[in-house]
Amino acid sequence: MVFSRLSCGLAAALLLFTGLSLPVEARRDKAPVVSVSGNDGGNVSRSTAVDLLLQMDRLQKQIQQLRNQVEILTHEVKRLKKRQQVVLGDIDRRVSVLERGVATSPKSVTGNSTASAGAATVAVPGSANESKDYDTAFNLLKQGYYSRAAKAFSGFVRRYPNSALVSNARYWVGESYYVLRNFKLALTNFRKVLDDHPKSRKVSDALLKIGFTHYEMKNWGLARESLRQVVKRYPKSRNAKSAQIRLNKMKPRPKKIKSKKRRR
Numbered sequence: 001m002v003f004s005r006l007s008c009g010l011a012a013a014l015l016l017f018t019g020l021s022l023p024v025e026a027r028r029d030k031a032p033v034v035s036v037s038g039n040d041g042g043n044v045s046r047s048t049a050v051d052l053l054l055q056m057d058r059l060q061k062q063i064q065q066l067r068n069q070v071e072i073l074t075h076e077v078k079r080l081k082k083r084q085q086v087v088l089g090d091i092d093r094r095v096s097v098l099e100r101g102v103a104t105s106p107k108s109v110t111g112n113s114t115a116s117a118g119a120a121t122v123a124v125p126g127s128a129n130e131s132k133d134y135d136t137a138f139n140l141l142k143q144g145y146y147s148r149a150a151k152a153f154s155g156f157v158r159r160y161p162n163s164a165l166v167s168n169a170r171y172w173v174g175e176s177y178y179v180l181r182n183f184k185l186a187l188t189n190f191r192k193v194l195d196d197h198p199k200s201r202k203v204s205d206a207l208l209k210i211g212f213t214h215y216e217m218k219n220w221g222l223a224r225e226s227l228r229q230v231v232k233r234y235p236k237s238r239n240a241k242s243a244q245i246r247l248n249k250m251k252p253r254p255k256k257i258k259s260k261k262r263r264r
Contacts, residue, residue: 130160134169141172150176150185167197171206183213204230208239215246224250 137152153169153176160166174189190213193206211226223246230243 130156130163130165133159134165137169138172141176146176146179150180167193167200167202170197171202171209174206174209178209178213181216183217186213204234204237204239207233208243211243212246215250220250 133152133156137149137156140152141149150173153173156163156169157166157173163169170189170192174186174193177183177186177189187210190206190210193200193202194210197203207226208230211223211230214220214223214226227243227247230237231240231247234240
């Protein structure tokens with residue numbers, strides 16, 4: 001009995017000694033406590049305590065490696081986000097350039113001239129203020145501020161009546177009113193594109209939207225007429241496909257039944 005109590009005391013002393021020798025980090029992490037029972041007379045050897053310390057050391061190293069990997073992945077995610085922002089900004093810039101119709105090669109652009117007979121007029125901003133005002137209006141449109149965009153584009157037309165961007169501006173005025181379901185003003189501006197700028201590359205878009213606007217107003221005959229013109233004049237274009245899809249959705253005109261006169 002005395003020997004058993006002595007063994008328990010020595011085991012407790014050994015655990016206390018090894019616990020004090022643990023690193024500060026291990027003590028803070030609250031390592032599992034090994035309970036010692038003197039009933040079976042078992043002792044905890046120093047080699048067992050050393051094995052526990054080695055296991056804890058390996059676990060700490062693995063945790064540190066995982067933390068390093070997390071830091072590396074976090075840094076990579078941030079880098080990819082920055083890269084994505086650069087790419088999206090470049091795409092947005094290219095879309096704006098294409099919208100204005102600016103040619104990529106300066107040799108192919110000379111004022112308001114066209115590349116060939118019947119070709120669309122190349123739109124080139126005449127001044128820095130003109131380009132800035134147009135971009136401001138276009139940004140309002142992209143952000144969904146259609147009422148403000150319509151006013152901004154209308155103001156652009158008044159300030160720069162001779163600009164090569166006027167046809168584009170008038171089209172976007174019509175588009176803004178179309179979204180706002182002010183179909184009367186939408187038609188007015190779409191028609192101005194057709195009447196005042198017959199060589200503009202926006203003619204196809206304006207003609208398609210005239211058909212769509214008549215469709216919304218339930219002017220079925222006028223809608224069919226405009227949409228069929230798009231299919232006929234621009235058969236391989238994206239607008240022609242959109243026009244044909246809308247035509248297919250429209251119900252065919254009812255056939256008039258001719259009344260036969262009875263013979264007497």
